[in-house]
Amino acid sequence: MMVKKKKLSKIFDYFRDEDPFAGGISICSGCPMELLLRFMSKVLGKDIIIVGTPSCSAIVLYGQNIGSWHKLSYYGCLMTGVASSATGITRYYRKIGKDVTVVCFTGDGCAADVGFQPLSGAAERNENFIYICYDNEGYMNTGVQRSSTTPFGAKTSTTPIGVARRGNETTGKNLPFIIAMHKVSYAATATLSHLEDLAKKLIKAKEKKNEGFAYIHVFSPCPTGWGFPMDLSIEVCRMAVRTNYFPLWEAERGKFRLTHKIKKSRPLKDLVRMIRKFSHLTDEEMGMLEKEVHERYRLIEGVTQMMPLKETP
Amino acid sequence: MNMKYKGEMRTITGNAAAAYGAMLCRPDVVALYPITPQTEVVEQLSRFSADGLLDAEMVEVEGENSAMNIVAAAAISGGRVFTASSSWGLAFMYDALLQTSGFRAPVVMVNVNREMPGILAVSTGQQDMIGTRDVGWIQIIAEDCQEILDLVIMAYRLAEDFDIQVPVMVNYDGFYLSYLSEGVNIPAREEVDVFLAPLKEQPERPKLVPGGPLGCGTHGIEKGFVELRYKHCAAMERAKNKFDEIDRLFGESFERSYGGQIEEYYMEDAEIALLASGSASGTVKKVIDSKRKHGLKIGLVKLRMFRPFPSERLSRAFRGKKAIGVIDRSICFGWDCGPIYMELRALSSEIGLIPMMSFIDGLANMDISIVHIERMIDSVYAASQGKPYQRVNWVILEE
Ligand SMILES: Cc1ncc(C[n+]2csc(CCOP(=O)(O)OP(=O)(O)O)c2C)c(N)n1
Ligand code: SF4
Numbered sequence: 001m002m003v004k005k006k007k008l009s010k011i012f013d014y015f016r017d018e019d020p021f022a023g024g025i026s027i028c029s030g031c032p033m034e035l036l037l038r039f040m041s042k043v044l045g046k047d048i049i050i051v052g053t054p055s056c057s058a059i060v061l062y063g064q065n066i067g068s069w070h071k072l073s074y075y076g077c078l079m080t081g082v083a084s085s086a087t088g089i090t091r092y093y094r095k096i097g098k099d100v101t102v103v104c105f106t107g108d109g110c111a112a113d114v115g116f117q118p119l120s121g122a123a124e125r126n127e128n129f130i131y132i133c134y135d136n137e138g139y140m141n142t143g144v145q146r147s148s149t150t151p152f153g154a155k156t157s158t159t160p161i162g163v164a165r166r167g168n169e170t171t172g173k174n175l176p177f178i179i180a181m182h183k184v185s186y187a188a189t190a191t192l193s194h195l196e197d198l199a200k201k202l203i204k205a206k207e208k209k210n211e212g213f214a215y216i217h218v219f220s221p222c223p224t225g226w227g228f229p230m231d232l233s234i235e236v237c238r239m240a241v242r243t244n245y246f247p248l249w250e251a252e253r254g255k256f257r258l259t260h261k262i263k264k265s266r267p268l269k270d271l272v273r274m275i276r277k278f279s280h281l282t283d284e285e286m287g288m289l290e291k292e293v294h295e296r297y298r299l300i301e302g303v304t305q306m307m308p309l310k311e312t313p
Numbered sequence: 314m315n316m317k318y319k320g321e322m323r324t325i326t327g328n329a330a331a332a333y334g335a336m337l338c339r340p341d342v343v344a345l346y347p348i349t350p351q352t353e354v355v356e357q358l359s360r361f362s363a364d365g366l367l368d369a370e371m372v373e374v375e376g377e378n379s380a381m382n383i384v385a386a387a388a389i390s391g392g393r394v395f396t397a398s399s400s401w402g403l404a405f406m407y408d409a410l411l412q413t414s415g416f417r418a419p420v421v422m423v424n425v426n427r428e429m430p431g432i433l434a435v436s437t438g439q440q441d442m443i444g445t446r447d448v449g450w451i452q453i454i455a456e457d458c459q460e461i462l463d464l465v466i467m468a469y470r471l472a473e474d475f476d477i478q479v480p481v482m483v484n485y486d487g488f489y490l491s492y493l494s495e496g497v498n499i500p501a502r503e504e505v506d507v508f509l510a511p512l513k514e515q516p517e518r519p520k521l522v523p524g525g526p527l528g529c530g531t532h533g534i535e536k537g538f539v540e541l542r543y544k545h546c547a548a549m550e551r552a553k554n555k556f557d558e559i560d561r562l563f564g565e566s567f568e569r570s571y572g573g574q575i576e577e578y579y580m581e582d583a584e585i586a587l588l589a590s591g592s593a594s595g596t597v598k599k600v601i602d603s604k605r606k607h608g609l610k611i612g613l614v615k616l617r618m619f620r621p622f623p624s625e626r627l628s629r630a631f632r633g634k635k636a637i638g639v640i641d642r643s644i645c646f647g648w649d650c651g652p653i654y655m656e657l658r659a660l661s662s663e664i665g666l667i668p669m670m671s672f673i674d675g676l677a678n679m680d681i682s683i684v685h686i687e688r689m690i691d692s693v694y695a696a697s698q699g700k701p702y703q704r705v706n707w708v709i710l711e712e
Contacts, residue, residue: 046524048523049522062530063528068528071526072524073521073524073525074529074530075386075389075529075530076529077412077529080409081382081408081409081412084374084378085383088372088390089386089390089521091342091383092341092342092370092386092391092392093390095369096391101523117376117378117379118376118378118379118382121374125372125373
């Protein structure tokens with residue numbers, strides 16, 4: 001009897017190795033960062049060295065005492081020393097003539113704030129490693145505080161809503177753009193609703209890291225800290241792309257390309273209404289958030305026209 | 314390829330001596346950031362690299378914190394590494410210094426001692442070294458330019474020894490030694506290779522390899538942590554005798570040795586003694602020479618290793634003396650005295666209840682002058698004769 005095989009999704013073609021993580025690991029249910037960690041490891045392969053920091057991801061990467069939740073080679077360092085530690089590892093392996101894939105895996109709090117100096121330094125020197133920042137728009141591991149990528153108006157535990165103050169007062173850093181402007185070999189944005197786009201970017205980063213610095217900024221919403229049901233994580237990712245809140249692009253040495261152009265963008269309200277950290281926004285505040293999102297999109301659209309990156313076949 | 318280097322006698326600064334020392338040891342990764350009075354080390358190593366004498370990955374970092382993280386990670390990957398800094402640079406590495414020792418990364422660094430706090434206190438002083446005494450590093454101190462070069466070479470033998478695997482900080486006085494030119498016997502590269510060769514015969518230390526199972530920084534808590542902490546302490550203890558042994562072996566190879574953890578100068582028959590460290594020790598020796606001519610039985614112990622503290626050898630050296638004076642080029646905040654003095658006091662029960670005097674001198678580029686030292690000796694002598702004495706003396710302010 002013929003058994004009709006179910007056709008696997010194309011995404012499986014991108015996997016090099018099996019998932020190196022244990023089944024039950026201590027990350028909140030529905031956290032896209034966990035998915036990213038597993039996905040990244042499968043696409044990049046098991047012969048990588050991960051460099052990470054205290055953060056939500058550390059809980060899993062570090063393990064506990066002598067136990068480990070994964071089979072990867074891991075260098076756990078301080079929030080201040082990720083990109084520099086990765087530099088040390090790659091430089092040593094370069095010295096002895098051995099190809100190695102070093103992957104920094106940190107939150108936005110490390111990348112945009114306390115670990116920014118070494119990140120910028122490594123980007124400027126175009127060091128040969130990959131840096132993946134999962135952006136959950138805040139310090140989640142310490143209990144949802146604001147970071148410098150927290151968007152305007154967002155409620156966090158350090159930007160609470162009261163009579164005197166109403167959420168985050170700044171518009172936040174455009175970190176992936178800042179890194180791309182270091183003219184690194186590769187910089188890209190990605191998220192977990194667009195897995196093929198993410199997989200291609202991971203593979204490209206692995207290639208490009210031979211020429212220099214490769215950076216991927218992954219939008220990684222946090223059900224626990226932002227306030228949305230855990231089964232909506234991927235929907236939030238998708239909506240962030242559709243509203244142009246988080247455009248998907250890539251850049252090589254200062255030349256830019258949108259990798260997933262939105263023909264007709266959805267109104268930002270469709271995203272904002274899914275997330276409790278924005279639930280207090282007045283129309284005026286909403287307008288300010290919209291203005292920032294719009295400006296950022298115009299910026300990236302502008303540079304893709306001014307400094308276009310040709311699509312590689 | 315590191316180009317051949319024959320070795321020669323040259324007049325060079327302390328900073329250049331440090332750079333030569335590092336270059337001769339063939340580090341794989343060097344990460345440096347300039348700061349007065351260390352800058353010349355950075356420039357000199359960059360020059361060596363440009364001239365083909367140093368075949369290392371040179372990282373011109375954007376700050377000292379990164380320099381330390383880079384060399385620590387490169388060391389954990391299996392490399393030999395070098396960095397250098399001073400004062401605020403050392404302070405800016407503080408978290409990374411702790412991480413490095415916690416990882417037992419065999420990093421060798423040079424710290425050119427500079428005064429702090431006080432941003433404009435661009436001057437010598439050991440406060441930077443003192444501020445990092447509890448970060449789990451081995452700290453050793455040089456007296457002159459030759460000793461700087463020699464200590465850098467010995468530091469690799471110590472840090473990378475399989476039984477030790479603790480980072481080593483080589484200290485020398487900024488300004489007084491960093492910019493002082495002296496005749497230095499620079500060994501040939503092959504001689505240094507031979508001296509460091511036994512490290513290659515030791516078991517391989519654990520390394521970070523792609524796909525390998527090593528996880529670093531994963532101490533976790535509770536028992537796993539305590540075990541690693543205990544082993545680190547034990548390695549620090551072992552470093553004392555190991556340093557004596559390395560010093561002896563160095564003497565066999567290069568015909569220069571210094572006494573290991575401490576150098577004893579006329580201590581055998583001394584009735585009173587001084588404890589000093591760094592460049593001032595040379596001046597103290599001169600004064601002792603002349604005092605001895607006048608029949609005063611005085612000796613000097615030069616502290617060469619500050620961490621781990623050479624408690625056994627110090628106790629032995631000072632036992633039976635009638636009075637001791639300790640010269641500190643830094644102060645112990647929260648106590649009223651110098652830090653080396655305070656640590657020596659912890660050995661009171663081994664040494665005996667004799668007068669011990671703290672002399673705070675040489676802060677912020679003030680000379681620890683012959684006149685000062687003579688005054689110190691006079692008061693230590695008076696104390697040894699049962700006269701009343703002042704326990705803590707700010708020598709500079711007494712003028
Ligand atoms: C130097 C330093 N400061 C503060 C902390 C405390 N801390 C631990 S995790 C964390 C937040 C990390 O935020 P992020 O990098 O965005 O990762 P996330 O927690 O969001 O996964 C902070 C501030 C630390 N570990 N090190
Ligand atoms: S707090 Fe947020 S980012 Fe952290 S593990 Fe939970 S869902 Fe993920």
